[in-house]
Amino acid sequence: MFSYVIKRILATIPVIVIVAAFVFLMLRLSPGDPASVIAGDYATAEDIVRIREALGLNEPILVQFTKWVGSLMQGDLGISIFTNLPVTTLIGQRIEPTLMLTLTTIIFTVLVAVPLGTLAAWKAGSWIDRGVMLFSVAGFSVPVFVLGYILIYVVAIKLQWLPVQGYRSMFEHGLWPFLRHIIMPTLTLSVIFIALIARMTRASVMEVLQEDYVRTARAKGQSEVKVLLRHALRNAAVPIVTVIGIGIALLIGGVVVTESVYNIPGLGRLVLDAVLARDYPIIQGLILFFSFIYILINLIIDLSYTLFDPRIRY
Amino acid sequence: MLSWTKRRFLTAAAVAIPLALGSFGTIGQAAAEKVLRVIPHADLKNLDPIWTTAYISRNHGYLIYDTLFAMDENFKPQPQMVDSWTTSDDGLTWTFKLRDGLKWHDGPDVTAEDCIASLQRWGKRDGMGQALFGVVDSLTASDAKTIVMKLKQPYGLVLESIGKISSNVPFMMPKRMAETDPFKQVEEHIGSGPFMFSKKDWVPGSKVVYLKNPTYVPRSEPTSAAAGGKIAKVDRVEWTYFPDQTTAMNALISGEVDYFEAPANDLMPILSANADITVEINDPLGNIGFARFNHLLPPFDNAKVRRAALMAMKQEDYLAGAVGDKQFWKTCYSVFPCDTPLDNNVGSDIMKTGDIDKAKAALGDSGYDGTPVVIMQPTDVPILSAFSLITAEKLRKIGMKVDVQAMDWSTLTSRRAKRDPVADGGWNMFHTWWIGADVIDPMAIAFSGNPAKGWFGWPTDAELEKARTAFAVATTVEEKKVLGKKVQERLWAIGASGHLGQFFTPVAYRKNVKGLIKSPVQFFWNMSVD
Incomplete structure (x- = not known):
């Protein structure tokens, strides 16, 4: 596997060069x-x-x-034309909010979407299944900014439970200030990913549930929970993990709307501001950075397949 | 007796809870400190107000730098860093003495040499500065606190130039900074103004922090626009940039910020209805809508075509369509902002009626040959986008062929610099606005009639330039008024630009904010928070 990792890392070099030139x-x-x-x-x-x-x-x-x-x-990576600051400094200032938002969103999404999708597959055709599918359709359909504004209006303005905007670092301000500021953006961003991953989980688990080995497990008298978790979910994991990985990559580079609605100074806004101002070094630096992240995540996903499917070997 | 497990739990809780809640020390410190939390009108992208003309950099400049003279609320220059000054009988020698107690943020005294270097750098970038230095024979320091300016000829705008209120403002910087190439950014941000820039807290695109300058000695006169005593009444001014106007409004409503510099007009009904928020017009001059023709390319290389287009334009249509609520706009047919010293009506009848039939007839007489008009429409600036569409509609109504090309503002600003034919990336028309303070007199670059050094669109008119030059050397108010009328008459006669009326961007703030200064520029001294 080590030589595979080295080969994959070396293979990224021409990709990065082409991206840079383009x-x-x-x-x-x-x-x-x-x-x-x-x-x-x-x-x-x-x-x-x-x-x-x-x-x-x-x-x-x-x-x-x-x-x-x-x-x-x-x-x-160069110096920003406008701010006269190194691009690495600007990325460094912005990476924490984006990474933390990505992390909280993915954790929350996985905790909600995988059980929901599995449950829907297990109870396919029931009201639970229909409920999950309805939520998925709604999750895909409601624009992120609409959900964000509704949450802000209800939770921050009317109920005054959470702040409207901003980001507080866990390391500088503590856990509670961090959570107070990250809860609503996480909820907002999670909805679409919950919809996506719940659907994917449902489809994968449903397919696996039709397999002979599942029937065999049931015939052996294993409980439904064991059948679902040990046999069905594990075998359905490869496509689910792929979607989660792509989701992480998308989140790191594509949370600009959520960052704008909640005024979070993250990488998404840095890209947008740089594009509007034509700050070439920042745009170039960020695209290279995002390319690198995409490649790294893809590599990690590929390697993770071996954990779920022993047949896969590198 | 507590069990070991309970003890361990309580110990862990004693450590973890304060960590989770955040640092108590910080909270206590923050409570003692007076902080004015502001939503600025734009993101502060660059910190050198001489390098760029961006208003946000100008506002940043006013916080940390000081000026020799400054404009008061009656648009008269008053001494600011200068203590006293004299003019020789022939008007050729001006001597300025700096006041006591002026210090740079890093400690040393402000010297005449610093101010000379600062004026020279500004004079290479700013239009009024270039005009002033065109008549300056020498600029020297006779001692550490005295600046001597010798002129080649009498000049009527010496104090108006060095006390200029808007971009580029002649801010004073230490000599080592002022010696930077004016086309490159300064590397440091040391001024002598009432606040100091906190570089470690600067997050471009998000946050800027200014700290009260403890060594600043304000003037004793009352505050009046940029003039008078600049008293820092808060310990910190924090700018937090919001890319989203709705979120900014929500943050003001929830009390997370105190002051919203430029809320969009469509948010006004919600903000005005909130009992904790005051909405008011703080800038008495507002903004002047501007439709700019390209005088170098057909069909607007023909003054008759330009004047025909002006006849079709009606300010009410533009202002109602793009700005909306009548309380935030007014018609103004003077090329200089209404209610300012040079406000007049000479020649402006052409834009008063918006008579399409008359405009159509005038276009017919102009020799217009059906050349399409390319209007650049910046879709990311709603007011200008609307102006573009209104103009397109009017031009079509009078029989012109119009091609509205949508683009973002950045693309527009680079394309408008091109003098090439339309086929090679040129253009025929775009819209913008000027803040009133920038077009208060004929020296504004917007009124230039010299295509070599003028503003985009490049009108050419020797008579106009003659009147502007005469204005610059005029020394009496009466002379200036006459020449102001002459400039206006020429601008309308050649159909230099369309003037689309005056509109205002109110500010919104919470009731705990006091001490706003009425001015075309946003200042933060004198403001306090309860």
Whole structure:
């Protein structure tokens, strides 16, 4: 397995290189110009040209690319054009809220969705099954921001149980302030993932429940709980784990709406702000970072298959 | 006697509960400290108010830097860092003496050399600064506290320039910072103003923190706009940027923030109905809607076509359509903001009726050949997006072919700098707004008639430039008023731009906030929280 991991890690290098080149070119060829945003609404065209020169944006794209790759090789993602801060510092400032929100969402989702999906499969066709499916459809259909606003209005404004917005670090402010700020975003974000994973779990478990070995287990007199947990769920785990893994990757890069609705200073908002301002180094740095996370998560998912299915060997 | 298990549980609880609840020390400290929690109008992306003209950087500048002169509520420059000043009889030598007690945030005294370097850097970026330095013969320090400015010719806007209220404001910085290339950002953020920037607390895109400057010595005069005593009445000013207006409103309602600088007009009914919140217009000049033609490209290279388009524009339609509630806008047919010293009505009849038939006839006489008009529509700025669609509709009604091209504001700001033909990425028209303070007199770049150095759209009119130059050297109020009218007459005569009326963005704050300063710029000194 060790040699497989090494091979997979080495295989990521060309992927990263292609992503880097593609992102760099896409940004340079897309409309918009950081110099005009920096100069502000009341600057002249002459000012914009001078700022472009000072930022090195007038240099040929190949020269800019070579410089960027050179810095990248030394682990330097560059300096934000606007804030003048290193991209690594900006990612460092924003990574904790996003990671914690991802973690709480995935934990809550798994705790709710897997039992719900298993139950629905076990009681297929019953009112429980229909209830779970109804929730899934609703979960997919309600936009995240609508759910967020409803929760804020009811829980934060009317009941005044939780704060409207913001993020408090568990390490700086303690557990309770952290929980108070993360509960509503977690609930908001979990709904769609609960819907997705519950459906996936239901389908996988239902399929496994039709297998001969499940009938054999039942014939041997095993309890339904054992049949479900030991035989059905474990064998249905591979597609469920894949979806959970993809969910984590999506959450890390795609929680911009939730972060905006709850004013959480995470990576999603950093990407959006950078795109609107055309802050090239941040966009490039973040896309590379997200690519790396995707690759890493995929590797972990692939490796985790061996835990659930002994037939899989690397 | 407690069992071992119980004891262990209680010990663990004694350690864990305070940890879970957060640091008591921090809570106690926070209670003693007066904090003004603000939702600013934008995210503070860069910290150098000379490098950028962004208003949020200007507001940041006012917190940490100070100015030699500052505009009062009657738009008259008053001394701020300057204690006394004299002008020679021929008007060519100006001597400014700095007041006592001025210190940089890192300790040293403010010197004349620092101020000279700061003025020189500003003079390379700002339009009024460039005009001033065009007549400056020398700028020297006769001693540590005295600045001597010698002019080549008398100039009527010396104090108005160095006391300019809006971007770029001539903020004073230590010499080592002011020697930075004006087209590059300063690396440090040391000023001599009433608050200090806390770099360690800065999270771009989210939070900015300013701490009270304990060594700041305010002037003794009462606060008046940017002038007078700048008294820091809170220990900390915290800006938290909210990308979502609804969440910002909810945070104000729930008391998590104290002050909301620029709530969207559609939130006003909810905010106004809340007994704990005050909604008021704090900026007496508001914003001026602006429709800009590209004078270099057909069909708007023809003044007759531009004037025909202006005839179709009716301010009420724009303001009601884009801003909405009548209490937040008013028509204003002066190119300078209404109720300011140069407010006048010369030549502005062209925009008063919005008469489509008359405009159609004028277009027919103009020689318009059916060239399509490309209007850039910034869909991420709702007011400007609406302005674009209203203009498109009006131009179509008078018989013009219109191509509205949707884009984001960043794309628009880069594309509008292009002088190329439309086929090569050029444009014919876009909309924006100016804050009233930025177009208060003919020196505003918006009114330039010099295409080489002027603003996007590049009007060309020698007479206009002559009147602007004469305004700059005029020394009496009467002269300035006459020249202001002359500039306005030329602007309407050449159909330089459409002026779409004045609209206001109110502020909203909780009842515990006191001491707001009425001004076109948001200041945070004098404000307190109970």
